[in-house]
Amino acid sequence: MTILQPIKRQTLTSAVTESLRQRILSGEFADGQQLRQEALSNEYGVSRVPVREALRQLEAEGLIQIIDHKGAVVSKLSLEDVLELLEIRAMLESELLRASIPCQTDADLQLAADTLQEFDQALKSNDVRHWGELNSRFHLALYRSARRPNTLALIEQLHNKTDRYTRMQILFTRTMERAHEEHTKLLELCRSGAKDEAAEFIRFHILSAGHALESYLKEQAAH
Amino acid sequence: MTILQPIKRQTLTSAVTESLRQRILSGEFADGQQLRQEALSNEYGVSRVPVREALRQLEAEGLIQIIDHKGAVVSKLSLEDVLELLEIRAMLESELLRASIPCQTDADLQLAADTLQEFDQALKSNDVRHWGELNSRFHLALYRSARRPNTLALIEQLHNKTDRYTRMQILFTRTMERAHEEHTKLLELCRSGAKDEAAEFIRFHILSAGHALESYLKEQAAH
DNA sequence: GCCGGGTTTTTTGTATCCATTGTCCGGCGC
DNA sequence: GCGCCGGACAATGGATACAAAAAACCCGGC
Numbered sequence: 001m002t003i004l005q006p007i008k009r010q011t012l013t014s015a016v017t018e019s020l021r022q023r024i025l026s027g028e029f030a031d032g033q034q035l036r037q038e039a040l041s042n043e044y045g046v047s048r049v050p051v052r053e054a055l056r057q058l059e060a061e062g063l064i065q066i067i068d069h070k071g072a073v074v075s076k077l078s079l080e081d082v083l084e085l086l087e088i089r090a091m092l093e094s095e096l097l098r099a100s101i102p103c104q105t106d107a108d109l110q111l112a113a114d115t116l117q118e119f120d121q122a123l124k125s126n127d128v129r130h131w132g133e134l135n136s137r138f139h140l141a142l143y144r145s146a147r148r149p150n151t152l153a154l155i156e157q158l159h160n161k162t163d164r165y166t167r168m169q170i171l172f173t174r175t176m177e178r179a180h181e182e183h184t185k186l187l188e189l190c191r192s193g194a195k196d197e198a199a200e201f202i203r204f205h206i207l208s209a210g211h212a213l214e215s216y217l218k219e220q221a222a223h
Numbered sequence: 224m225t226i227l228q229p230i231k232r233q234t235l236t237s238a239v240t241e242s243l244r245q246r247i248l249s250g251e252f253a254d255g256q257q258l259r260q261e262a263l264s265n266e267y268g269v270s271r272v273p274v275r276e277a278l279r280q281l282e283a284e285g286l287i288q289i290i291d292h293k294g295a296v297v298s299k300l301s302l303e304d305v306l307e308l309l310e311i312r313a314m315l316e317s318e319l320l321r322a323s324i325p326c327q328t329d330a331d332l333q334l335a336a337d338t339l340q341e342f343d344q345a346l347k348s349n350d351v352r353h354w355g356e357l358n359s360r361f362h363l364a365l366y367r368s369a370r371r372p373n374t375l376a377l378i379e380q381l382h383n384k385t386d387r388y389t390r391m392q393i394l395f396t397r398t399m400e401r402a403h404e405e406h407t408k409l410l411e412l413c414r415s416g417a418k419d420e421a422a423e424f425i426r427f428h429i430l431s432a433g434h435a436l437e438s439y440l441k442e443q444a445a446h
Numbered sequence: 447g448c449c450g451g452g453t454t455t456t457t458t459g460t461a462t463c464c465a466t467t468g469t470c471c472g473g474c475g476c
Numbered sequence: 477g478c479g480c481c482g483g484a485c486a487a488t489g490g491a492t493a494c495a496a497a498a499a500a501c502c503c504g505g506c
Contacts, residue, residue, distance in 0.1 A: 048460095052272075
């Protein structure tokens with residue numbers, strides 16, 4: 001007998017929102033790409049109303065921009081934007097991790113370890129479109145035990161905005177190995193309960209992704 | 224001859240969104256109050272389409288909650304939620320203020336001073352519904368010079384979520400005088416360029432509002 | 447008192463129509 | 477040849493009417 005889960009009863013609007021969010025995060029819709037109401041409603045077989053509501057919601061989340069009478073385009077962040085957002089993440093995530101570690105149970109750590117396993121699998125098999133989601137899930141798993149739902153939700157939104165770019169960074173600078181090592185060390189620090197070291201290390205982990213992206217883009221521009 | 228400003232051409236959706244946001248922040252719509260599509264569209268003289276899109280956007284901002292097939296209600300935060308959000312604000316705002324102070328020009332300081340003047344006026348005249356907005360504007364004015372638009376936007380959203388509660392705290396605990404003193408001291412610290420002291424003080428300023436709210440609510444519950 | 451079923455209300459979603467605005471392209475004048 | 481002007485066309489913004497589904501409400505019966 002399986003544990004019966006709450007049957008998922010969704011409205012079309014929320015289903016479309018989730019699907020679009022997923023497709024943006026996975027990179028299926030590239031930066032700056034136009035999202036046309038009509039095309040999307042045809043594709044999903046729904047009317048334009050739920051599509052428009054979904055677009056409004058995604059705009060408020062910062063994933064797309066809606067320009068009056070022009071339509072929706074996938075948000076394109078400048079390097080400065082990404083660095084700024086990573087700075088915020090570094091601040092919030094290091095503090096949240098510090099608060100989370102003393103409360104972590106074995107089950108919490110196991111969940112994080114499992115997610116990390118999945119992430120490594122995706123790294124090896126070049127399953128690029130899932131990197132962002134799995135990276136995000138691993139990070140969030142570390143913070144669960146702090147029981148700060150608002151902070152968690154905020155960090156998740158920041159991941160949604162930045163993951164496309166950190167994924168790009170890992171892909172182009174070919175630093176999958178390093179991502180793996182840093183995550184492993186992070187988990188190890190959590191296991192040992194070294195909250196201050198872990199907080200400092202995750203700060204470094206997040207910011208160094210920004211630095212790597214910056215130097216890569218600078219180098220590209222030189223050519 | 225006046226400097227010609229960009230003519231504001233907005234869609235109905237964004238106009239309704241702004242109006243509703245304003246009315247929620249001002250306290251016209253209380254916690255937990257239902258917002259009915261039909262009533263709102265009649266009131267504004269528009270169809271339900273722009274109202275629904277506005278509600279979606281406000282939901283993503285966290286000001287309301289939409290429950291499937293039940294409708295939208297103004298978000299009601301628990302004490303824990305407010306404390307958590309204030310903790311985030313303390314972290315972000317103290318760091319942003321620290322980064323902002325070295326870049327502040329006389330014009331920046333003057334703008335903040337003017338806004339503070341307005342706030343004090345509102346305090347004296349018991350113009351409660353504007354306290355939140357003016358408090359928010361004063362804080363944000365201090366951070367402008369840091370030129371971090373993403374952080375600023377994030378902080379603004381956090382203010383939108385918490386201002387109703389800090390306003391309530393000031394009103395019920397009758398600490399208008401204290402709010403005035405703290406803001407004045409804050410501005411003074413900025414003028415003198417004492418960024419570390421200012422950062423520490425704004426942290427205290429934000430968190431102490433939470434503590435005051437907490438002890439007030441605890442005392443209320445005792446009765 | 448409360449249980450069950452039907453009615454009503456509200457939200458959700460569709461289809462269709464129109465107005466407004468942005469874009470594109472071809473022609474006209476210089 | 478080049479720029480710019482204007483109209484055709486496309487997409488968004490918005491209204492209206494209507495249908496379906498879910499929640500809330502009411503009310504009689506036990």
